[in-house]
Amino acid sequence: xxxxxxxxxxxxxxxxxxxxxxxxxxxxxxxxxxxxxxxxxxxxxxxxxxxxxxxxxxxxxxxxxxxxxxxxxxxxxxxxxxxxxxxxxxxxxxxxxxxxxxxxxxxxxxxxxxxxxxxxxxxxxxxxxxxxxxxxxxxxxxxxxxxxxxxxxxxxxxxxxxxxxxxx
Numbered sequence: 297x298x299x300x301x302x303x304x305x306x307x308x309x310x311x312x313x314x315x316x317x318x319x320x321x322x323x324x325x326x327x328x329x330x331x332x333x334x335x336x337x338x339x340x341x342x343x344x345x346x347x348x349x350x351x352x353x354x355x356x357x358x359x360x361x362x363x364x365x366x367x368x369x370x371x372x373x374x375x376x377x378x379x380x381x382x383x384x385x386x387x388x389x390x391x392x393x394x395x396x397x398x399x400x401x402x403x404x405x406x407x408x409x410x411x412x413x414x415x416x417x418x419x420x421x422x423x424x425x426x427x428x429x430x431x432x433x434x435x436x437x438x439x440x441x442x443x444x445x446x447x448x449x450x451x452x453x454x455x456x457x458x459x460x461x462x463x464x
Contacts, residue, residue, distance in 0.1 A: 297450045334461065336424075336434035337370045356427040359394075359435070360384040361408050361459070363452065367422035372434045374422065380415030380448065384429055403460040409453040417446035423459065436461050 335343075345351035362384045368374030385408050387393055395405050424437040446452050 297447075334436050334438040335370070335463070336368075336372070336437060338433040339435045340370075356389055359387050359389045360426045360429055360432065361387055361410075361454075362424045362426055363410060363417070363420045364422040364424065364437075365418040365420060367439060368424055368434060368437045370434075370437075374424075374437075377417045377420065377446075380413045380417055381411060382413065382417060383410075384426065385410055386429065401460055401462040403457040404454060405456050407453055407455055408459060410451070412451050413446050413448055415448050417450075417452070419443050419445045420452065425461070 342351075342353045346353040363377045363382070364374045365377060366375035387404070387406075387408060393404060393406050394402055396402075420440060421443045422437060422439050425435045426432040427435060444452065
């Protein structure tokens, strides 16, 4: 069975609360931790330094798409799929694969294909864009629109426009 996936990795830039009730609500929510964030700590720091102090940031020539059965957080972690012929998908970081952003969003233009599982991978709940084939720095992460259970013999891929990254 071929599983087609979709994910919208979204980072909402913080807007400070204006009234005391909004501040109180914000503080209550922040105690539970961030949810739904997609820009990893590494890239947040790199972009802030690049934009606000003109520090050099060099984007990787290749991005790697990774699949997770337990979602990672802003500093990484989570449980990446392993075994059963799984490998991160190398995706050239250029305008052919990642066309120009529009409306604060950017999507894949070419299919991202993880191939066929030769053993059960489990239920994939999240993906991340990382700068290396192994280890590396997390750049973006987020949940699949619908988790997918991948068994031996199943394929897993993102069709064009189905993996998007957005900044609000």
